[in-house]
Amino acid sequence: MLKAITVTHFRNISGFKTYVCGFCTLIHGPNASGKTNLLEAIYVLNYAHGFRSSDARDLFSYEADDFSVTGKVHNDGNEQQYKVYIKNGTSLEKAYFINGTKRTLKEFQSRTSPIVLFQPSDLLLVTGTPSIRRNYIDTLLIHSDPEYKQAKNNYDHGLYKRNKLLLHIRNGNFAEVIDFWDTFLEANATIIHAKRAAIVEYFNTHAKFEGMNFNIGFEQNAYTKKRSLELRATDIRVGRTSFGPQLDEFTFLKKYENIFRKLSSYGSRSEQRLGVLWLKRTELLYLVDTLSVSPILLLDDVFSELDDENSKRIVTIARDYQTFMTTAHLNMLKHISYPLTKIELDK
Known part of the structure; x- marks a missing residue:
């Protein structure tokens, strides 16, 4: 389970910031406050690349020459630290660390958690x-x-x-x-x-x-x-x-x-959305069955595109996985009955 993430010079995060994470973490803030950027940092920590661009240079904050994403992970009572560091020069220099020891990309990715990402564009x-x-x-x-x-x-x-x-x-x-x-x-x-x-x-x-x-x-x-x-x-x-x-x-x-x-x-629009929820639910099951590891679920502003019934369904699915969800509005909280860790972002 990811307990904390530290981000340096990543997209709109120009300095050094640490965020405490729970089993279910709500990232709340106005539009353009960097909610999706924080989700992408979690994605980078596990896959060593972003989900919005294939060019790692797009992940650097303005005028920065490097960035890093570091995560504190607790598994079966053991604490481990994972870090992705990328430096921009004549070519990109990429380095991956587990507990301070440099690893190959293959070794690093074999030790991190799989990710299931759900965005409005998935419709x-x-x-x-x-x-x-x-x-x-x-x-x-x-x-x-x-x-x-x-x-x-x-x-x-x-x-x-x-x-x-x-x-x-x-x-x-x-x-x-x-x-x-x-x-x-x-x-x-x-x-x-x-x-x-x-x-x-x-x-x-x-x-x-x-x-x-x-x-x-x-x-x-x-x-x-x-x-x-x-x-x-x-x-x-x-x-x-x-x-x-x-x-x-x-x-x-x-x-x-x-x-x-x-x-x-x-299919009606509601049935089509339900079909996408089926895909994401089954994707989670597939990763558990295939890798024998519980994936991390990232929900990027999906509640703005889902009606109440489908919002309840995705919240029910999320209960069984470590989940990070972003929202600009807190009315979706009515669907959540389990404990939340809240991260507040400002513009």
Whole structure:
């Protein structure tokens, strides 16, 4: 359990500040006071990267050359200290420490807690583009399955190389090189599809939620040498690979009269929000079952987007996990009956 977090030169936190944390912590303050920044600091402490930008330079406070996030963690009666330190220079210098001992990123991430993040933008998981749903599944697998992370990194690298090669091919030249990348990509695509299918199956075996049944539909876009040969002329013409896991489709479904239908097309707005709550609830269960560690739940201003019934549901779910929730308004407190630690932020 995270007992305290110390943040230095992080986003709008220009100095050195320590925040005491409880099992359920409410971060309250007006808009633009840094509530989401504090949530992101907790995310960085556990994953060593932010959730709003892939560029670590965006995490530095104004005119700062470095930042750090340090956490005091109590587990089974033992106190440990975790620290992420990043310095900006000609290149970024990153360092990770556990109890003052420097660790590799892999070692560090293997010892920290998994995170489940719930933001208002997650409502787009149902109604948004296919890439949003792919990114959701990818992020969950990357943070919980090292083999998937390696296969996904390999595939993305190979896809970049193949697409670059396609732009330079004329009249069938470099065919042997494409064959090499096809073999490489097919092997990693096989792992990606197997892992994606397994996590979809897990979610679908936990379909029941609040008297309703939800599912994830999964349409694989296979990567095989046969498809490469069939589509090679098209790929050369457009200069990119037109098949493979990067085009997989995930669909969120709800059962209506014994038939699963697309939640985006058939679901009311309330049902769509309930579907997202189902996803987050099941994500928590998946991380517990997969990693045997209780995750930290981050709720970023979700109460502003949820009605009273769904607010009660997320508060009930949060009772079983260390939770940090942000809000600009305290009317959501009526839904919480358990003890709260409160952090007040000012502009």
